[in-house]
Ligand SMILES: Nc1ncnc2c1ncn2[C@@H]1O[C@H](COP(=O)(O)OP(=O)(O)OP(=O)(O)O)[C@@H](O)[C@H]1O
């Protein structure tokens with residue numbers, strides 16, 4: 028049981044390192060740590076995150092926007108264990124500034140080659156890089172859908 | 184007890200109507216309803232919201248952005264009972280589209296004449312209407328603050 | 340395997356006319372003003388694929404899923420279909436496309452269809468489990484919930500890994 | 505009454521140099537990149553005015569409030585001051601400005617000052633209560649929490665009104 032867990036742990040840890048350094052152009056780093064290797068199943072896993080020019084911190088003491096990036100990194104790294112055919116993300120970019128929105132975009136585009144990404148967003152920066160964009164609007168309380176081809180400037 | 188409660192209820196309800204119709208240029212309406220007037224202290228208060236061109240709905244079944252507007256309306260309406268000298272709002276505009284950000288701005292500016300509003304935002308639309316803007320930035324892991332005069336275009 | 344079509348009828352803000360969304364592989368975006376119906380599309384996908392908890396579908400009770408604009412129409416059913424491109428046969432069904440349809444009458448239990456054939460709900464969930472296509476909190480992050488993922492404590496993180504293995 | 509100055513020393517991302525923020529009446533905005541320290545400023549205000557719950561200050565324990573960039577400096581105290589313009593005498597103190605300072609040593613209890621004079625915490629909280637200036641979830645909406653206010657159920661809404669009356 029311990030052996031299987033540690034093998035999975037290594038896989039996810041490796042993917043966390045890869046994803047976060049891809050997002051930060053190799054300027055930042057992230058990794059997963061077992062709190063107590065003697066008691067794996069009684070202790071926890073720390074997600075350590077180091078943004079460029081900042082000290083490394085456990086993900087729960089990051090800022091709101093930084094936590095979003097940490098959470099995305101963790102979720103997508105789990106793919107190395109269990110790859111979902113699709114992801115539904117509803118405005119996960121809400122608390123991100125321009126730089127972190129770009130980092131999110133980078134990893135979404137890369138991971139969308141493996142799994143389909145269905146992303147609800149209000150940000151042009153994200154929508155304009157999609158393969159396909161759907162606009163939704165309400166008329167008399169009923170939702171309607173209109174399809175845009177990708178890379179069209181979408182104003183929200 | 185019932186008399187005092189109903190007097191307070193009337194005040195808050197009146198302010199909810201005023202705030203929401205101000206935000207929506209009199210095109211929308213909102214009000215507070217006592218669920219069971221015979222058992223006030225065992226039942227609850229429903230917050231009804233009607234956005235322009237939409238049916239009236241209880242606030243819990245609105246969309247994410249619509250819920251934000253409903254929550255701000257309720258919080259600021261409580262001022263009529265208990266006026267706080269200041270409000271600290273941390274990125275309450277995160278899930279708002281351009282139209283609702285403008286509605287939020289309208290009521291924040293109006294209510295800032297009564298109570299001081301200290302607003303954390305990533306949106307230029309909000310920051311550019313403030314009396315005063317502070318920019319915060321981190322250098323070597325330490326936060327620094329720089330003051331902008333108001334109405335300067337702030338890029339985030 | 341990916342989602343290539345979603346059809347929504349009578350579900351939440353989608354009225355009683357069939358709305359069709361054709362999707363492709365890669366990155367798909369849904370955008371539009373507040374209250375237009377974006378999150379309802381994601382709810383519709385989760386609903387069709389078996390999600391039954393009112394809280395996860397953001398309603399107080401399942402009856403509130405019926406489009407409420409016109410009361411006398413209440414007697415119409417809700418119908419949502421999700422079609423997967425299954426040319427890689429990740430879903431253990433021998434067909435290039437797999438359509439899962441969920442129909443909910445106003446006063447009865449939901450009925451599920453697999454490529455038009457009436458099947459039990461457990462048939463659907465078994466197929467989705469094998470293809471890792473069952474909606475859950477790791478592949479369906481609802482509005483405002485991304486912060487909660489970041490705030491998982493270290494024990495919860497370990498349990499997530501244990502559950503997957 | 506409004507907040508006219510905030511001074512932060514050693515609190516979270518604010519290092520061991522005194523940072524001063526001068527504020528006015530009306531609408532004040534704080535902006536900047538992710539992780540720059542915006543929310544920490546709001547936390548500092550709540551901290552100075554008596555907030556003592558680690559969860560509300562977004563840390564695991566109070567010790568984590570100390571700026572952690574340089575460990576040997578841990579022996580320095582945290583100090584945060586909030587100065588109110590009190591010309592309308594809403595805070596029951598006979599002075600045009602009221603400064604509340606909270607100092608927290610690394611290994612002891614917090615010390616509170618009112619216009620430079622050492623007072624008990626309850627003196628501070630009593631004054632703030634009278635002026636309705638105590639930070640609470642109705643006047644201090646933290647990041648991501650606005651959705652929770654909207655999702656209060658009808659009973660919780662009634663109780664909020666009852667508590668205020
Ligand atoms: N049963 C229903 N019948 C009709 N409309 C409904 C029903 N349930 C919810 N709605 C409405 O559907 C609308 C769209 O909701 P949805 O949450 O999908 O919006 P959204 O596009 O995600 O908006 P936001 O950007 O604010 O998150 C809301 O105005 C909501 O009140």
Ligand SMILES: Nc1ncnc2c1ncn2[C@@H]1O[C@H](COP(=O)(O)OP(=O)(O)OP(=O)(O)O)[C@@H](O)[C@H]1O
Nearest residue numbers: 090091092516517538539540541542543544571572
């Ligand atoms: N004790 C501490 N010492 C040093 N830095 C800290 C301490 N506690 C938290 N931090 C750091 O302070 C930084 C700023 O946090 P804060 O939450 O204020 O950011 P923010 O400007 O609100 O960002 P966002 O826009 O992402 O919400 C974070 O990078 C966080 O890791």
Ligand SMILES: [Mg+2]
Nearest residue numbers: 246247378482
């Ligand atoms: Mg939404």
Ligand SMILES: [Mg+2]
Nearest residue numbers: 090091543647
């Ligand atoms: Mg913040």
